Amino acid sequence: MAVTIHHVARAAEVSVSTVSRAFTVPEMVHPQTRRKVLQVAEELGYQPNRAARGLVTGRTGNIGVVVPDVANPFFSAVLKGCAARAREARHVVFLADAAEDPRVEAEVVGAMAKQVDGIVLCSPREDSAQLDRLVGIAPLVLLNRADSGLPAVLMDSADGVRQAVEHLGALGHRRIAHLSGPASSWAGEHRLRGLRAAAPACDVEAVELGPFPPTFQGGIQATDLALARGVTAVLAFNDLMAIGVLNRLAARGVSVPEEMSVVGFDDIEMSSMTTQPLTTVRMPMEAAGRTAVDLLLDEQQPGPQLQRWLPTQLIVRSTTAPRMPVPVATR
């Protein structure tokens, strides 16, 4: 059916070993033979069977990626980064959508384990103990979480919060709401630590609300609570929530940014497409995906497990303004 190394060998009138070497150790075969083999392989459309190669080399050339939800733009961006980097390294990616279910996460790790060289776990929802149980099944890299002494790629969202709070403080806001996401997420904790450090330093009082689901609906729900607390600015857990906030504010007749400033998180594509482009903290999602794969690929010797921190960046657009704007004369 499919063309194997044997077909190529027969057609090129050499042994299978020679064909194999023509691909993997070119300098061990005569240039002329090599040329011939490569040409025949090309003609026949030969592509090495990675599974069979993995059988003897122990490396499959596949890397696994587990995300809580592919349809979430945050994760699809991460995934894109993983896929791109994997391709560059001539690897293929195994995807699993865990549907936000910790048990499914553990399960798919098991299912993929033997067919991949390593697995990237994106924002895993399971607790430390469950995570520990996964260690050893396959080389693991965490993304957006630090735990179990595993290598991880992290985004410095604490610094992102600092930038956002500083920005709002400079605009004269003295009382802002922070809408937190899922209760027990590492990213959420880290974010909150950043907030608690930054707020006093910027002479800003932070009203901590939540947890809310990190969705459009979550933002809607949170908005009324924020309004009731008399804040002049809102810091949302992510852009999806921020957009929900924007919508609810419009519905309640609160003008943005005049009466209320709104800051999101992530900088998903959508955030520059809203009628009021959103001020947000850009998370390097694609870069994080790439880095995670890098870590997996490098991870030859299990030395001291390293963490890679990626910087975040406040992107100021149209949803933040001075607390008491001076009226614009012309317009």
Added chain:
Amino acid sequence: MAVTIHHVARAAEVSVSTVSRAFTVPEMVHPQTRRKVLQVAEELGYQPNRAARGLVTGRTGNIGVVVPDVANPFFSAVLKGCAARAREARHVVFLADAAEDPRVEAEVVGAMAKQVDGIVLCSPREDSAQLDRLVGIAPLVLLNRADSGLPAVLMDSADGVRQAVEHLGALGHRRIAHLSGPASSWAGEHRLRGLRAAAPACDVEAVELGPFPPTFQGGIQATDLALARGVTAVLAFNDLMAIGVLNRLAARGVSVPEEMSVVGFDDIEMSSMTTQPLTTVRMPMEAAGRTAVDLLLDEQQPGPQLQRWLPTQLIVRSTTAPRMPVPVATR
């Protein structure tokens, strides 16, 4: 390292064949033995090695999915459907992001071929000849394209256009613009055929504009052209474009839906989150992904290759209104 069938066999004090059978042909092993085996397997955390199983059965339990761009919400929704259905069938999905490049598509099909039971090609960009060359490498199912006699799952966007045109016609619009997407896409052609059939039937004149990139920017670009042609409604290739149109119309001071109606396509999540929720034709993206996997799984005998058509549905929201609205008295 990893726990194999042999470990389980030793621990349960049976042979490997018995363990194997306990999983795959339960009725051939004594209930008591079976229970013991299953229990030990559970304790040891045994998970069958799918690659090894595939070695002898010829089925890997993996299915491949190739998309032009994971970060595109249309495809991430399709992907989610594929992943969900695959999981139900206890399969794992291999993902390849072709980065909109036809050559990459062909390449990854080759790379995945031996490790999967079949491949779902989503909106493949390559031409028929290239596609033909892929047939036979692995079982293929096309999504959002019909070609090369391959089984395919298709969405009836022609009927979607009909619904949209009918809707606009009923609202009194007589001259509408259609903004087409990528020039040579199957979906685009199909869409256009629907338009040309529906417009006369609804007494509507359709101004065909494009092709434009199927993005936010594409929508912005298209808007000015549409305005110059004096239409009162716009039918965009997809929601991303429609949102671009909405933005540009706002920037040009054209009020929606009073002065201009806008209809999108796909019904991505974002379209209900815009400040003006978008009227759009819902494409069953997730269902399409599921169906594609179904087709692959069923495709035991290569009988007459079938196509599965999925219905589309107009979702009327806030961006369409009568051409000459009667002023609302109260409010």
Added chain:
DNA sequence: ACAGTGTCTGAAACGGTTTGCAGAGTTGGT
């Protein structure tokens, strides 16, 4: 004549599973 080098070949892994065949044990009919 022999060691050394460059190039190639044959055949043995690689690995965890499934499965054909045979054998052990049990039941039931004569």
Added chain:
DNA sequence: ACCAACTCTGCAAACCGTTTCAGACACTGT
């Protein structure tokens, strides 16, 4: 008591396409 049929289990081969080890062969230089 004996044979047949049946149920359950174990042994070992086969599965796949590749890599790689050990060696063969033909040269060259000494």
